[in-house]
Amino acid sequence: xxxxxxxxWLFALMSGIVVGLLVRGMQAAGxxxxxxxxxxxxxxxxxxxxxxxxxxxxxxxxxxxxLRQLLxxxxxxxxxxxxxxxxxxxxxxxxxxxxxxxxxxxDSEAASSSPLVERGMVHDYDLLFVINELRAAGAEAISxxxxxLEERITGSTYVRCTGPTVVVxxxxxxxxxxxxxxxxxxxxxxxxxxxxxxxxxLRLYGLSVKLEKSEKLKLPGYTLPLKYRFIDDAADSGGxxxxxxxxxxxxxxxxxxxIDVKHGGSK
Amino acid sequence: MGxxxxxxxxxxxxxxxxxxxxxAVGFVLGMFAPVSPLPHPVFLLPLALLLLDxxxxxxxxxxxxxxxxxxxxxxxxxxxxxxxxxxxxxxGVRTEVIVIVPLAVxxxxxxxxxx
Numbered sequence: 517x518x519x520x521x522x523x524x525w526l527f528a529l530m531s532g533i534v535v536g537l538l539v540r541g542m543q544a545a546g547x548x549x550x551x552x553x554x555x556x557x558x559x560x561x562x563x564x565x566x567x568x569x570x571x572x573x574x575x576x577x578x579x580x581x582x583l584r585q586l587l588x589x590x591x592x593x594x595x596x597x598x599x600x601x602x603x604x605x606x607x608x609x610x611x612x613x614x615x616x617x618x619x620x621x622x623d624s625e626a627a628s629s630s631p632l633v634e635r636g637m638v639h640d641y642d643l644l645f646v647i648n649e650l651r652a653a654g655a656e657a658i659s660x661x662x663x664x665l666e667e668r669i670t671g672s673t674y675v676r677c678t679g680p681t682v683v684v685x686x687x688x689x690x691x692x693x694x695x696x697x698x699x700x701x702x703x704x705x706x707x708x709x710x711x712x713x714x715x716x717x718l719r720l721y722g723l724s725v726k727l728e729k730s731e732k733l734k735l736p737g738y739t740l741p742l743k744y745r746f747i748d749d750a751a752d753s754g755g756x757x758x759x760x761x762x763x764x765x766x767x768x769x770x771x772x773x774x775i776d777v778k779h780g781g782s783k
Numbered sequence: 784m785g786x787x788x789x790x791x792x793x794x795x796x797x798x799x800x801x802x803x804x805x806x807a808v809g810f811v812l813g814m815f816a817p818v819s820p821l822p823h824p825v826f827l828l829p830l831a832l833l834l835l836d837x838x839x840x841x842x843x844x845x846x847x848x849x850x851x852x853x854x855x856x857x858x859x860x861x862x863x864x865x866x867x868x869x870x871x872x873x874x875g876v877r878t879e880v881i882v883i884v885p886l887a888v889x890x891x892x893x894x895x896x897x898x
Binding site: 521523524525527528529530531532533534535536537538539540541542 | 798801802803805806807808809810811812813814815816823824827828830831834835837838853854
């Protein structure tokens with residue numbers, strides 16, 4: 517057997533092996549629905565496609581679950597709407613109306629030569645005492661101010677003296693301060709007027725205090741934009757290794773000269 | 784197919800029988816090869832086309848009574864196909880287009896010389 521013949525036989529054997537492997541590979545490709553020809557980029561694309569398909573499947577499952585809950589009465593659009601309104605009311609975002617009381621606080625009418633002249637003015641802590649007492653008495657919604665500049669008290673509201681005025685929700689208010697609260701008028705009135713209570717103390721300082729019950733009060737909703745930079749839903753963050761979402765830039769605060777002035781009088 | 788001699792062996796009957804038998808043996812070996820190290824068809828098909836090209840070229844050379852080196856021819860084609868692979872990888876051209884189509888065209892041209 518010469519080298520030429522050996523070469524031919526080697527060629528025949530090799531050709532047979534290659535063709536056999538090729539047929540086998542094509543069979544395997546057909547069985548696994550893998551394209552006959554493919555490059556690395558095709559493989560990556562196929563993996564992404566598989567991932568998207570599984571995501572679609574997961575979302576379809578979620579949709580079916582929600583649809584089943586909706587049809588079976590476990591959850592309804594009205595329920596969702598009701599829960600959303602409850603949450604908005606709790607946050608003070610919606611204008612509300614109902615029975616309650618109106619407290620009007622003014623500065624002392626006494627002569628300014630009194631040594632307690634400083635205490636004869638309504639301060640931010642006086643308003644906070646009243647607000648706290650109203651909350652303790654079960655007030656469901658509270659506002660400060662009157663007319664256009666009425667401000668709703670929410671979880672993020674601050675009440676702070678700035679010179680002769682008091683700033684609430686970035687709105688500058690001056691005397692008289694009108695505090696309206698929706699709740700049981702009798703309970704609210706008794707709570708504020710109890711012996712040694714907040715209104716008795718304010719009267720002792722000589723402040724002007726007027727309290728009246730009302731069958732129908734209308735309180736505005738909180739209007740400033742709500743921006744949260746640091747808080748996150750604790751249920752979602754449990755066990756998650758993902759970083760928190762990028763913090764939004766906080767809403768620019770109004771400059772003092774941009775704060776609305778309710779009345780021209782000084783405190 | 785050996786180096787530099789006239790090719791008379793391919794027309795020799797016992798050699799043809801041995802060729803067919805060895806091809807069949809190789810085919811069976813290939814068919815029953817383990818799956819895991821199986822090369823992808825994108826590599827096997829050009830290799831099969833290279834071997835077919837070499838065989839056809841050897842056959843044509845034998846018919847035309849001229850010298851032919853199968854080894855040199857195969858290595859030359861292999862280098863050419865490798866170059867096409869590299870061009871395809873860097874140029875983003877699909878392998879089917881840049882490798883298999885030229886080989887298929889070449890084999891068709893070789894086949895036309897047989898009749």
